[in-house]
Amino acid sequence: MAVVTPAPIEKRAVKKTSHTSTFTRVSRFVFVRLLVLFATVVVGIYLTIMIANMGGYVDRIMKGEIRDRVTQSIAANPAARQMDPAVRQKLIQDTIALEEKRVGLDVPIAIRNFRHLSNALTLSLGRAMNMTSDSGSKQVRLILLERLPATLLLMGISQLFLFFSSIFLALNLSRRYGNFWDKAVVALSPTSAVPPWFYGIFLILIFAALLKVLPFGGMVDSPPPSNPFDYSMSLLKHLILPVLSLVFSSFFLSIYNYRTFFLIYSSEDYVEMAKAKGLPSRDVERRYILRPTLPNIITNFALLIITLWTGATITETVFLWPGLGRTLYQAIGLYDIPIIVGSTIIYAYLLAMTVFLLDFIYALVDPRVKVGGR
Amino acid sequence: MNSLKNSFQNILYYPSAIVGMLVVFLLVFTAIYAMVKIPYNEAIRLWRGGEEIWYQNPKFAPPAWINFFSSKKYAESFAVRTSDGTMTKEVTPGAEGTSSMAVSYTFDFSYDYYPQELILYLSSTYDEKQPFISAEWLTPDGRQIRIVNLALNQKQTYRFSQDEKLRTRLRTDDVIPQLFSDPETGDLIRGKYQLSITGTTFEPDSDINAEFVFHGQVYGLAGTDQARRDLVVPLLWGAPVALAFGLIASLGTSVLTMVIAAVGTWYGGWIDELIQRITEINLVLPFLSILIMIGTFYSRSIWVILGATIVLSIFTGAIKGYRSIFVQVKESAYIEAARAYGASNPRIVFFYLIPRMIPLLIPGLVSAVPAFVFLEASLAVLGLGDPVLPTWGKIIQDANSNGALYRGYYYWILEPAVLLMATGLGFAMLGFALDRIFNPKLRDV
Secondary structure: OOOOOOOHHHHHHHHHHHHOOOHHHHHHHHHHHHHHHHHHHHHHHHHHHHHHHOHHHHHHHHHHHHHHHHHHHHOOOOOHHHOHHHHHHHHHHHHHHHHHHOOOOOOOOOHHHHHHHHHHHHHOOOOOOOOOOOOOOHHHHHHHHHHHHHHHHHHHHHHHHHHHHHHHHHHHHHHHOOOHHHHHHHHHHHHHHHHHHHHHHHHHHHHHOOOOOOOOOOOOOOOOOOOOOHHHHHHHHHHHHHHHHHHHHHHHHHHHHHHHHHHHHOOOOOHHHHHOOOHHHHHHHHHHHHHHHHHHHHHHHHHHHHHHHHOOOHHHHOOOOOHHHHOOOOOOOOOOOHHHHHHHHHHHHHHHHHHHHHHHHHHHHHHOOOOOOO | OOHHHHHHHHHHHHHHHHHHHHHHHHHHHHHHHHHHHOOHHHHHHHOOOHHHOOOOOOOOOOOOOOHHHHOOOEEEEEEEOOOOOOOEEEEEEOHHHHEEEEEEEEEOOOOOOOEEEEEEEEEEOOOOOOOOOEEEEEOOOOOOEEEEEEOOOOEEEEEHOHHHHHHHHHOOHHHHHOOEOOOOOOOOOEEEEEEEEEEEEEOOOOEEEEEEEEOOOOOOOOEEEOOEEEEEHHHHHHHHHHHHHHHHHHHHHHHHHHHHHHHHHHHHHHHHHHHHHHHHHHHHHHHHHHHHHHHHOOOHHHHHHHHHHHHHHHHHHHHHHHHHHHHHHOOOOHHHHHHHHHOOOOHHHHHHHHHHHHHHHHHHHHHHHHHHHHHHHHHHHHHOOOOOOHHHHHHHHHHHOOHHHHHHHHHHHHHHHHHHHHHHHHHHHHHHHHHHOHHHHHHHO
């Protein structure tokens, strides 16, 4: 007895310290993690703002554009034509100054960058420089909100379908790997090297140009049907091709990846053991294969949710889909920095939030993981 | 090294790898052929050239080989000129320094569609008195149609369809079909047509040269675009550009990623910490948007975009993957042995750590190529392609902005698309096979 006593005491002590420090450990972890993530977002957004300005290069373009526009509009104004040249010149200068002040070009670029940064971080997205929403508003928030449903619809349907169908099919394939379908998926997985917009062009060619059964692009017929049922039917018709191209371009690789992943886990000893016990294959899959792979699947799902926000710029452009990706592309073409920054900050926040939450979710689904532990 | 060689020999057991390699070899061959056949400056001159280079070609013409697949035949384009003898010119001297000349060209027209346009490019030399020509059109059924009488300037272009007088004479708005059909029934007549030009010069040294350009409905091996350019040029030149962009970007990205990961893991401390923070920041940055911004605001040169692509692609998830493996490798016995004999830090990083990763690097490098090739094409489709270089993406963008799909010019999109697709699939298939060869863990599953 006497020989064994020191051990339990030490064990108890270790247990006690770890128990009392759970709260401090978690809160310290939360604090440090949030700080690091916030710093990451700040630096990322500042870099984006700098690039969107191209070191003042964009300012010169915009100043030139304003000068051009103001001079032309005053030259075209019959009232101004009667004026004395000096007065007219002063009017031009004043209007230019006013216009530059409106878009914020009157302050130095460094200050403007920080103003953009603090506005972005507090999510006061402000007003767009050139773009307007379809309802005529210049509020960045409204412009983005107006395009959000279109992107959520397109990306939501395709990405969710892709996610669930590939997990389901991959589980089926991993059960009987080496059969015809399995080999077919392996052989077809290089098709994912081709981006969705590329398949989109082929699909448009086949279904819109040759067979003439589906529309070339857009979101609804023009004019939009007033009847809600017709409207949704028209929407559905326009959705088929973009969704198909988004799904097809990732389909086989996604199945292949999950399948390989499941196969690695299903060769574990405890799975063999479960099979040997004679458990039904459904139970083996659910409890012994899916369970340990859950953290990875959740990570993938979380990242998927974030990609919904970014939209698919080129696919949306090819299909003339009025979503966020295409809006961002248009905003860049119009040098509209508030929209570029607004769209990026929301993505950055979503990403940071997801990364933060994933740490806790891992701890929830996997008992081996401790929040803030090593 | 020996095991590396063995691994490469294994490639022959994978049919997809063989197909992939074939495609890659074909591409490399095409790229070399393109660069030898059409030197860089010549390719740029042709691609940037306008009417003065491409006037002989019709617009929007599909390739000539579509006639094999179609029961109705499209007219093929041709151009003949007196200067190189493809069109015969007979000169008979007359009195007082005048001379008359006869130029004629007979061709067989056995197609089912009318040509797009007929054009005469006339040039003459004279001091004071302008030479004079008249052109006639002979149909297979023996009709003789007067086309035009002209006093020539130094250089003159005569377009058949634009001549108001000819329209009135033929009583039609559309001259070209009328020239090739029966005036009674309006049916197309096949057979030998002849264009004959008779000219008179009034000075001893005066001369006339003519070029007859027949813009058919189809042209050459690859067809033409909206600027009459022969698509063979950009299709051929797209191969070296795509290969260069894809390979340089992929090689640069993977090698730099690996070196940075190795350095970070080996030295540890603040270097490692810095690399990890940069990676996290880079994750927040919108990759495609930044490339679009650089293309829109700064430069559309393919080399600038290439540089930006590499810089943005270094600090991605891949660096974390390499890091986690390097952390394990760092503890292995052979590294300890190297340390024990006093190897310097750079020596360990470059001669011990990195070579260990080559089996992982090679498949990753090959598999990454399609993404970069398509990235270049994607930017071109958004209108941000290189303004100078002919690329496959630029063809697709031209086709798209000219409504090729709506107007039925399918060849225009399909040709570059098939090449891009073959490139992408070729590299992807090779990469997948290499991955299974070099990572035996995957081979069983």
